[in-house]
Amino acid sequence: MASSGDWVYSEVVKEHFMNLKNILWGDEKFDFDGRGEVGNVKCGDQMVLFIKVDDDKGVITDCRWKTYGCASAIASTSILSEAVKGMTLKEAFNISPKDIAAKLGGLPENKIHCSVLGDKALRAAINDYYQRQGLKEMVVEEKARLVCQCMNVTDHEIEEAVLEGARTYLQLQEATKLGTVCGQCEAEARRLLDWYTEQHFK
Amino acid sequence: METRRVYLDHNATTPLHPEVERVIMENLGTFGNPSSMHSFGRPARKLVEEARERTAGLIGASAGELIFVGSGSEANNTVLSITGCQRTECHCVSDARRQGIVTTRIEHPCVLESAKCMGQQGVPVAFLDVDRTGRIDLGQVAELVTGETRLVSVMLANNEIGTIQDIASVARLAHERGALMHTDAVQAVGKIPVDVKALDVDFLTISAHKLYGPKGVGALYVREGVPFCPMIRGGHQERGRRAGTENTLGIVAMGKAVEMRMLEMAAEEPRLLDLKALLRAGLVERIPDIHFNGHPTESLPNTLNVSFEGAEGEAIMLYLDLAGIAVSTGSACASGSLDPSHVLLAAQLTPEQAHGSVRISMGRGTTREDIDYFIAQAPPIIERIRAMSTAYGRRV
Numbered sequence: 001m002a003s004s005g006d007w008v009y010s011e012v013v014k015e016h017f018m019n020l021k022n023i024l025w026g027d028e029k030f031d032f033d034g035r036g037e038v039g040n041v042k043c044g045d046q047m048v049l050f051i052k053v054d055d056d057k058g059v060i061t062d063c064r065w066k067t068y069g070c071a072s073a074i075a076s077t078s079i080l081s082e083a084v085k086g087m088t089l090k091e092a093f094n095i096s097p098k099d100i101a102a103k104l105g106g107l108p109e110n111k112i113h114c115s116v117l118g119d120k121a122l123r124a125a126i127n128d129y130y131q132r133q134g135l136k137e138m139v140v141e142e143k144a145r146l147v148c149q150c151m152n153v154t155d156h157e158i159e160e161a162v163l164e165g166a167r168t169y170l171q172l173q174e175a176t177k178l179g180t181v182c183g184q185c186e187a188e189a190r191r192l193l194d195w196y197t198e199q200h201f202k
Numbered sequence: 203m204e205t206r207r208v209y210l211d212h213n214a215t216t217p218l219h220p221e222v223e224r225v226i227m228e229n230l231g232t233f234g235n236p237s238s239m240h241s242f243g244r245p246a247r248k249l250v251e252e253a254r255e256r257t258a259g260l261i262g263a264s265a266g267e268l269i270f271v272g273s274g275s276e277a278n279n280t281v282l283s284i285t286g287c288q289r290t291e292c293h294c295v296s297d298a299r300r301q302g303i304v305t306t307r308i309e310h311p312c313v314l315e316s317a318k319c320m321g322q323q324g325v326p327v328a329f330l331d332v333d334r335t336g337r338i339d340l341g342q343v344a345e346l347v348t349g350e351t352r353l354v355s356v357m358l359a360n361n362e363i364g365t366i367q368d369i370a371s372v373a374r375l376a377h378e379r380g381a382l383m384h385t386d387a388v389q390a391v392g393k394i395p396v397d398v399k400a401l402d403v404d405f406l407t408i409s410a411h412k413l414y415g416p417k418g419v420g421a422l423y424v425r426e427g428v429p430f431c432p433m434i435r436g437g438h439q440e441r442g443r444r445a446g447t448e449n450t451l452g453i454v455a456m457g458k459a460v461e462m463r464m465l466e467m468a469a470e471e472p473r474l475l476d477l478k479a480l481l482r483a484g485l486v487e488r489i490p491d492i493h494f495n496g497h498p499t500e501s502l503p504n505t506l507n508v509s510f511e512g513a514e515g516e517a518i519m520l521y522l523d524l525a526g527i528a529v530s531t532g533s534a535c536a537s538g539s540l541d542p543s544h545v546l547l548a549a550q551l552t553p554e555q556a557h558g559s560v561r562i563s564m565g566r567g568t569t570r571e572d573i574d575y576f577i578a579q580a581p582p583i584i585e586r587i588r589a590m591s592t593a594y595g596r597r598v
Binding site for chain 1: 520521
């Protein structure tokens, strides 16, 4: 930035934003073993991530990506793409957005939403790799689980509501309408609310 | 090396005019309460009333029609809340048969949220659509404003795309149907000539910090004889229309800012229009796949809103920031919400176009060199963002 004052994000975010790691520029070709795509342009963020894998060791040897997204999506994927090189597929699959945010020196709460795209794309790429290798049994589907039967609300939607700012049960209800009919899911929903808040923000 | 800094976000706020700065420093010691009759209060009162005369003069009003407030948002909230007043003892506008509000989809959130709040209290609220240039349709005004409408509120110039509405025609339609007319002129006053008589409005909102005055002070014009109900009660200040000890220093500064606008505005307009044409041509020449938002002619001279295909607005804005250039974006990511600009969506842009939009708003200090610098810096930034984008060029 022009002035010496602090930037809107941390210095690490700024550094990655200015010097992107492993991006796939323009029409550059990359011979990948797995490809993951998440988000969509309509929502303002989209991510495509590619991995190259050492089949014998089950280790990620290279990771490249492209994105349509904001600075925190860009920086978090840049740092993620560095971090996964040399990791086993299993280790990489279990990277949490919180780990990435921590490496970035923290992100503003309303930006956590953007920073989860990178690791979602990574898991999709790893699953894609297993598919291509014919290792269907290794694919870990991120299946949604129904929590509120009456209003048809899944754990994924609860996670999304938390990422978008819901912190209390009432806010969660406002965002998803869960528990507004029979109310039987309240305890489970409260547990998930705490869990996702812990996962992403604590 | 210090990077060049170029401020192109004057619709967000403006720097203090040097003359305003001087007047603030000069009057720092004027602490008396303008309501006090003693020798400390009297000079403060005099300063406030001089500022009132000047500010009223800028919009062709008389001093008695002007109320100083804390912000444009406060003025807009005040006007919107009037229609909802249902106290039987109040002489304002309590008329059970006539409560409705008609406004537009592109108002500032302080109007939209106030309207929504009134709606929740049972006031019927209707929203006017805009076309691709951001203009409302007078036919729809005639349709939505009925015998039940109490207030029509349409902004004079839009903050994001700069589109100017034909307020005089809207006011005529409103008055024909017995409704009051308000215009939020925060972005217009100080940039283009505004005259309350020519516009024929009953209420008009002004903000000081948009015209080189300080933050925290604005003014509300209330036409003589029009019913009014205060939002902040409990004091005789502003003739009982806005309680609270006057922000003397802010008001004095606003008066000075207005005085300087009257001196400088006329010469500034053609200069800004030239710069805007230069900027527009420069961008078209150097960056493919862009399009401009707003009205080609009925637009603020200082404002240019442009969408870059396949590039996300917050990223554009922050890369420009690293180059020392300050602009705004309609992208969701910059607002902290998940939705892009309501104004751009109302003007029928796709969400992608809205996410990729940038607002460039020039001001009195903007130079030819600033625009040349922007035209030089923007193309490689857009090219870079597009090269990393999943939404531009070949699918991967």
